Amino acid sequence: MNEDERKILALRFALVALLFFALAGIEGILMRLRILNQLTAFFDERHYYSMMTAHPFVGIYGWAYMAVMGAFYFLVPYVMKRDIYSKRAAYASFWLMIIGIAIIWTTTFVTHYAPLYTLYWPIPIAIELAGWHPAAIFSFGIGVTLVLAAVLVFFFNMFATIFLPVRVELNGGERLGAGYVFKELMLTAFNLDKLWAKVKGIPHYTARVFNYPVFVVAVFRGCVDTTLNAFVIGGVGLLLASFGLYHLISGDSPGFALIDPLVYKNVFWWGLDLIADGNVLIFTAGTWYLVVPLLLNRRLYGEPVVRAVILADLVVSLFVWNHHMLADTPQPLALQIQGQLFTWGELITMGLTIFAVLATIWHARPVKYSAPLKFILASMTGYAIGGLAGIIQANYAANRYFHNTQWVIGIHGHIQLIVGLSLTIFAAIYALFPLLTGKTLSERLADAHLLLMAVGGVVMGLAMGMAGTLGMLRRTLYPMGLGVYKPYMIVAVAGALMMATGFVVFLINVIRTVGLSTLIKLFLPQR
């Protein structure tokens, strides 16, 4: 692929991601209204829970993953001055993701299949109890498998772009094998070369192959987590598809006892939480590491430490899943405490990450804040607000009060995802827009977009969180009335509408800058 083809690829991903963002937003507002027991005439409970099942897939995979994929398909080759490993794989990931999400969305909409994204065994296969149709289980399982297959194809393409060829021939004709390449990669990427030199008793370790920018290190580090995640969640998709198919053919079910519910829950959360670390935290951090120094024309502050932090966070991320299971009393206490301690580790790694970016800005003062930089500053604020809430709920004792409440999904989940992650994605869009289109978006409209989304996101998240502190649960309607939670839910709707207005401002900005016809032409065959 040449650079122009990569630009078109990135724009296609971005545009589809924005469509999914709009869809997730519409679903979010509808669900917010339904929680207030509005729209009951045409939006029954089964429909609500099926929408809640599709919503995170549309929001996380359709929006966040597709935006990240589009950005990285352009940025990684751009930074490394080389081509994407496979154009075919790039488009395979594009279509697999769209088809997978379309299947999930259609299945839930048509059949009202609603196991939610948590998929706790045996809820997704409770045909008689929950009233699911086996065809819906099969179809949903296929959709999930395709989405995660798209993720795996993308990561294969990223790893291949970054690392291949694994055999490197130096100028003198000396050939270095995969083992050497891997060792050097680990030492240089994560700033372990000084430690290695000490171990080997040599003055300096000199890298012969790699000199990866910290952004690329963050990308491949994030890909490790998200690849593991894709195997686990994709595996669950395959399991459901197989179960549904078996039931369709035999008319019978293999039974709940096939799988141990607690072991399943551990494996599932181990895999699922890796999205939070790989995609939500590390891909975001990588984007900050790239965009902030580029905009300020400076080196990233404390880059050697940042590299070590990226590796430390990989270790931390593999041992934090238990903070999702603190309310499971059959879980061994040692695992509960371990989950709590490691989760506090994320305060340290994310704290150092934010510090490095803020220090980079500080040393560049006076700073002319362009739109991407403002979005990144707001995004870091979102991470601080959402991250601290996450640390609080991840304590074994505090979890008795906060587990599964609106606190978890409001202050922690949605502020992290909307104010933290989404504002970083918009920062990347504002930063890349001139590179990809040759045109610049209006700064004034960008300011309005930022203000509405950031304030709206924080208002919505905090209102949900305050209801959660009072005991309002997530993942449930209150058909008998919301009681004391109602005022908070009204404020949350106001926050959601502010965000929606912000997104409309962004769309107006894009359309008036490049024109609607240009966007449509992106999907026509290119000459």
Next chain:
Amino acid sequence: MMMYPQLVIEGVYFAIISIVMVFIIVFYILTSRARRSVESSNVHSEAGGMERGERNWMLFLFSIALIGNIVFLSPLLPSARNTLYSPEPALRVEIHVEDYKFHLPEKTIRIPAKTPVEFVVVSEDLVYGFGIFRKDGTIVFQMQVVPKPYVNRIIWVFEEPGTYDIRSTEYSGPLHPWMFVSDAIVVEEVGK
């Protein structure tokens, strides 16, 4: 409304994030307007070591993590006292859950206040939740209910006499919101 533990935690949290938000606004103003005093340290990270500010910040974060863990693992919160430092239960209440229904040992469970009670909850089919709520909707405590072969247990000491509701705190299908038992537990003052 009384100052329940979760409301105290929320208050501390709001104080911290207020500081964070003020800091970011001040940071934005200072970095937009300040003049560059030292022509600068674009070489700061070339040496490969840790910057002084970075080291201090890391020590601060480690200290916060240490203090946070000590506080949350100490018997300060009632939930910690009742779970990590569980007293011997004086009473045992066994509850079964099946087909989206709670099966209680009696219509109203009567419990003496300030007495350790063990709740044993067994699910015959799906994953559910078990939460006890005050009449004002605030949560007293909760746990997940992992289905058989697992048995879910929690010991709790009710400090306040009163009437409490039971609600499933985990989604288990579209019938989940109806898993609510009003006035399921009455906590009585000792001696009554």
